[in-house]
Amino acid sequence: MYDITGYHEADSLATIFKIIKADPKAKVIAGGTDVLVKARERKQDFIATQLIGITRIPEMQGITMAEDGTLSIGALSTFKQVEKDPLVQQYIPMLGEAVALVGGPQTRHVGTIGGNICNGATSADSAPTLFTYNAILEIHSEAGVKNVPIADFYKGAGWVDLEPGEILVRIKIAKADYEGYLGHYTKFAQRKALDIANLSCATLIKMAPDQTIADLRICFGVAAPTPIRMPQAEAFAKGQAINDATLKTIGKYCLADTNTRNSWRASKEYRDHLVQIIPARNILAALKEDQ
Amino acid sequence: MNQTIEFTLNGETMHYSVDVRQSLLELLRDELALTGTKEGCGVGECGACTVIVDGETVDSCIYLAVWADGKTLTTVEGLAAEDGSLSDVQTAYVQDGAVQCGFCIPGMVLSSTQFLEDNPTPTRPEIKRALSGNMCRCTGYQKIVDAVADVAEKRQENADIAPVKFTRHA
């Protein structure tokens, strides 16, 4: 038995707001693949509290495209739904490739992309990709709706900008942030399944007609307490031709922009090595996949 | 702390009052005496507790029992025919020697069964990926993958589809 004090299946956002207003400690639960594991481990905030189930709320489901080309991903989309979705496959394939690498099939059938982001882990496999697509998080509360760029949402390890009573409803990606881009995601882990990344990296690239880099976006997971973009490498890359020297310099700038650490999964030295070589591999893989 | 839910379990409609603190695994094993579903890790890592919910495998140890409301569930007890004869997947596991201690097998068989529904013409890497949420500490997996490949091949022969040829592990 889980040590919870009650369970409420919410049928609307208004119901969630009402319950949390009465009991600010009540915990929202989507697929539960983080919440129930933490409850099992008896982590503070995850026991002796009531849970509010949100998976049956209609406006948080489905993946759609607006008239202006903005893609909108319901927070409750499971990893499997994202991976198999035709809009994802056509316009933001890197996201589908990234979430296909989460856990095992059972985790992907239940775990949601919204929960992956709200959980705040730097290792979340959907996060680096969403950072490079400049995803906007549509967050609802009783006070109204706010749109938060994903880079502003992450505050620290396991810490996101979400007050009690705030619910991530949809994740949006503007057309300008995916059109013409090619991408590749690398999850560097010990095993091919059921493993957490030692380091992960999403790379999105747009080429100019003269075969120089028009835009490059790189985001690492597990290279800092939150996923982080590489401002120096990205600024340098604009206008460069793709050759050995360019790729090496991108790697050097990435090293300067990251802040890796030692952990039992991998040493700092190893991570620093990976930080310098993986973006280049991703760039070449992204361009190759296009051919 | 009970809620009454309605669900279909192995073809039978159930009305059941469940404790909201219970996992689906606890409901199945402790209340309904369906002990074919096993508990290994209890945290979603091993797949011993796999059941099929609305055509998708889930780890029942990290799935609340109340979530079964309105859904259709299959456990390993629901695979054999009325007369007790095994399903083709179960038979292949036996014939290919894919079972050692057996603890992982109910979960493996359910993952295999659902996967073959979704993908009747799988490649070997696809079979491996489909079973990657199920851990086995005994067999080394090859015979398990063989068993799934055999079922796919046999079903394709019966259905007269040109069978995909698998490279058999020595």
Ligand SMILES: Cc1cc2nc3c(=O)[nH]c(=O)nc-3n(C[C@@H](O)[C@@H](O)[C@H](O)COP(=O)(O)OP(=O)(O)OC[C@H]3O[C@@H](n4cnc5c(N)ncnc54)[C@H](O)[C@@H]3O)c2cc1C
């Ligand atoms: C065996 C196993 C392997 C895993 N492997 C990986 C992996 O390889 N890569 C990876 O990235 N992750 C992995 N995970 C974790 C991954 O499954 C979770 O991060 C998942 O995405 C969380 O989604 P959920 O729906 O299960 O969220 P829940 O567990 O229900 O919730 C997670 C957190 O987010 C909050 N929350 C959820 N949805 C919302 C919302 N819409 N608005 C506001 N708050 C919300 C909850 O209150 C909670 O704090 C693994 C998990 C398991 C059990």
Ligand code: FES
């Ligand atoms: S017991 Fe459920 S996954 Fe291990």
Ligand code: FES
């Ligand atoms: S047969 Fe023993 S764990 Fe798989």
